[in-house]
Amino acid sequence: MTGTGIEVTLKVREISGQNPFLCMQCGLCSAGCTGKGTMDMLPRQVMRLLQFGSGKLLDERSMWICTTCLTCTARCPRGIDVARVMEALRALNQRRGVSVLAPADLGAEILADVPQMALTSAFRKLSA
Amino acid sequence: MSIPYFPGCTLHVKAKALDDSTRAALAVLGLELSGLPEWTCCGTVFPLARNNYIGMVASARILANAAKQGDGRLVTVCSFCYHVLKRVNHAVRNSDEARTKLNDYLEEDYDGQLRVLHPLELLRDEVGFGALRNRVGAGLKGTRVACYYGCMLSRPAAEMDFGDPEDPAVMEKFVAALGGEPADFSWKTKCCGSYQVLNEQGLVAGRVKDIFQAAAAGGAQVIITSCPLCQYNLEAHSEADNHSRIPVLYFAQLLGIALEIPINKLGLAGRYADPEALLQGARR
Numbered sequence: 001m002t003g004t005g006i007e008v009t010l011k012v013r014e015i016s017g018q019n020p021f022l023c024m025q026c027g028l029c030s031a032g033c034t035g036k037g038t039m040d041m042l043p044r045q046v047m048r049l050l051q052f053g054s055g056k057l058l059d060e061r062s063m064w065i066c067t068t069c070l071t072c073t074a075r076c077p078r079g080i081d082v083a084r085v086m087e088a089l090r091a092l093n094q095r096r097g098v099s100v101l102a103p104a105d106l107g108a109e110i111l112a113d114v115p116q117m118a119l120t121s122a123f124r125k126l127s128a
Numbered sequence: 129m130s131i132p133y134f135p136g137c138t139l140h141v142k143a144k145a146l147d148d149s150t151r152a153a154l155a156v157l158g159l160e161l162s163g164l165p166e167w168t169c170c171g172t173v174f175p176l177a178r179n180n181y182i183g184m185v186a187s188a189r190i191l192a193n194a195a196k197q198g199d200g201r202l203v204t205v206c207s208f209c210y211h212v213l214k215r216v217n218h219a220v221r222n223s224d225e226a227r228t229k230l231n232d233y234l235e236e237d238y239d240g241q242l243r244v245l246h247p248l249e250l251l252r253d254e255v256g257f258g259a260l261r262n263r264v265g266a267g268l269k270g271t272r273v274a275c276y277y278g279c280m281l282s283r284p285a286a287e288m289d290f291g292d293p294e295d296p297a298v299m300e301k302f303v304a305a306l307g308g309e310p311a312d313f314s315w316k317t318k319c320c321g322s323y324q325v326l327n328e329q330g331l332v333a334g335r336v337k338d339i340f341q342a343a344a345a346g347g348a349q350v351i352i353t354s355c356p357l358c359q360y361n362l363e364a365h366s367e368a369d370n371h372s373r374i375p376v377l378y379f380a381q382l383l384g385i386a387l388e389i390p391i392n393k394l395g396l397a398g399r400y401a402d403p404e405a406l407l408q409g410a411r412r
Binding site: 014015016017034035037038064065067068069070071073074075081083084086087088091100101105106110113114115116117118119120121122124125126 | 136137138141142143169171172173175176177178180183206208279283284285293294317318319321322323324325326327328330331334335356357360364
């Protein structure tokens with residue numbers, strides 16, 4: 001999976017079960033996004049690039065900023081489960097060994113403190 | 129009445145206060161929770177990629193074992209556990225493929241008929257908010273409470289069935305039953321940043337700031353939640369952003385206070401934002 005062009009769009013469609021071409025670019029997903037101040041590319045833009053068939057999407061950081069809070073999913077007037085689209089982008093990266101969180105990244109202090117659920121959820125979503 | 133209960137890994141250790149206060153408060157109301165004889169972590173997150181059944185195995189095993197208790201119900205209180213168990217249960221019940229694959233893998237025969245319940249639902253449907261009102265003292269009368277649902281309890285609405293995905297009301301009704309006043313709180317179903325505390329601390333700090341600001345704007349004297357990760361994120365970033373020093377409690381702790389349970393049974397000592405003022409009000 002080289003992640004070029006329309007291949008990424010088709011793979012995302014297959015893995016997420018969502019049709020990116022339903023998106024009408026209203027931006028409700030971006031407006032309510034938990035990570036909107038941190039993402040390089042907002043969910044609406046991610047959807048647009050999927051429609052264009054842009055393989056460089058896999059190198060953007062947005063999918064790793066997503067907190068899967070499902071606000072976008074709840075609000076999309078076209079019924080797209082945008083969180084599933086983000087998950088599909090993560091999955092494509094994870095399958096080629098790309099991820100953003102490694103156990104070695106975590107300091108002893110936070111490990112002593114943080115609830116177990118944060119570790120399990122973060123590694124499931126953010127590591128390969 | 130004893131009901132099968134899944135505490136989950138975080139409640140076993142880091143969020144013991146949520147486990148303790150939930151059990152203690154429900155026991156006072158005649159609902160005994162009996163922990164499942166065997167359990168593992170629920171998996172914490174629901175897999176959003178299609179056909180990722182391996183991500184549902186842990187929850188499916190818990191559900192299959194809970195069904196063998198014969199009660200027909202499974203209570204769980206952590207927002208993550210509740211979210212994942214309820215969604216996996218929904219998948220087993222409604223998808224032939226999910227049911228077949230998970231049962232084949234686990235060598236079980238579970239049909240998804242269990243009802244996965246949050247204690248707030250038990251309080252509403254088994255105890256009744258009207259009856260609850262008659263059980264509590266006047267200690268919390270007029271206390272302004274921000275009901276923080278976070279992201280996991282109410283979405284997606286079709287699977288969680290917890291009220292409006294962005295404006296659920298059960299926690300406000302619970303607060304009113306305790307004699308408190310639900311504060312206006314526009315951030316009640318917004319996300320605190322969740323597991324990004326391990327990857328994007330700045331994001332979490334920003335969301336926590338928004339949450340405290342919204343709670344303060346509504347005049348809240350306390351924020352309640354049922355999520356150990358929300359509780360952790362809010363308290364961990366509290367020093368910088370919680371100028372009004374609003375304590376963040378579990379809803380079950382607030383219930384315990386209202387029921388006049390001794391605070392050493394509610395895990396209320398040693399917190400960053402001290403709930404002492406609240407407790408003094410309750411003791412008055």
